[in-house]
Amino acid sequence: MMIIFSIIFLIFGLIVFKFIDSIYLKRYLKGLQDTREYLSDQEILAFYIDYKLSEISVLELWNEVATNFDIPPGYLRPEDCLAEMGILQIIVDHPKLENLTDIAREREKALNKSIDLESISTLDDYIKAFAVKAQIKN
Template identity: 80%
Template sequence: MEMIIILFSIFVICYIFQCVIDKSHRKKYLNNLKDTRKYLSDAEILSFYKDSNLSEISILELWNEVATNFDIPSGYLRPEDCLAEMGILQIVVDHPKLQALTDIAIEREKELNKSIDLENISTLDDYIKAFAVYLK
C-alpha cells in the first residue's frame, strides 16, 4: 500500500511539473508570435486563399477552430504554422491539444464523407485545404 502511495505521488508530481513546463512553453510561444508577427484581420487571413475555390466561411471556421484548440489568437497564426509546434512542449508526443484536433479532424472526415490522410496534415494550411468546403 505504501508503495502505491509513493508511485501515485511521483505520478502527480511529474504531471504537475509537465503542466507547469507546458504552460511556460505555450506562453513563450505566444509571446514570440506577438513580438514577431502583425495581428491579421479576417480579410488578411482570407487573402492567403484568394486564388482558391474554398468557401471563405469554411476557411475562417477552420482557422478559428485551430486557434481556439491551441489557445492562440487567430490573427497570429499563419498557414505555414506547424500544428505540432503550436505551443506544445516537444518532449510530449501525444499532447492532449494535438489529440483533440485529431479527434475533430476525424469527425470532419466522417461528415465530409471523404477519405483524408490525416498523417499528411502537419500545417494549418494542410488542415484548411483538407477540410474546407469548396464553392460550387
C-alpha cells in the first residue's frame, strides 16, 4: 500500500512540476518578447564576426540551445545564462540543463577536444566552446 501511495505521490509531483515549469516558461518568453527585438540570422552572426567562426556552426549551436529550452532563437542573446533560460529554479539539475549537458558531451567527443563544461554558463560560452572555425577560402 505504501509503495502505491509513493508512486501516486511521485506522479502527482511530476505533473505539478511540469505545469508550474510551463507557466514559468510562458512568463519568461513574454518578458523576452516585451523587452527584445527579434534578431535575424544575420544579426545573430554579427555577434561572432570577429571570431572567424563558421556561420553554419554558430547558427546550428544557437538554434540547438533555443530548441532545447523551447525559446524562439531570435529572442536569445549571447549574455543569456543557460541556467536561467525560462527554467524553474526549484531543482538543481533541471532536465533541460541535463539535456544540453548531454548534447555538449557528445559535441566534445565529436570535436575530439577537451572542453571545461563547468566553465560554460552563457549562450556565448557555449557558442565559443563548440563552434568550428570558418574555412578560409583562397
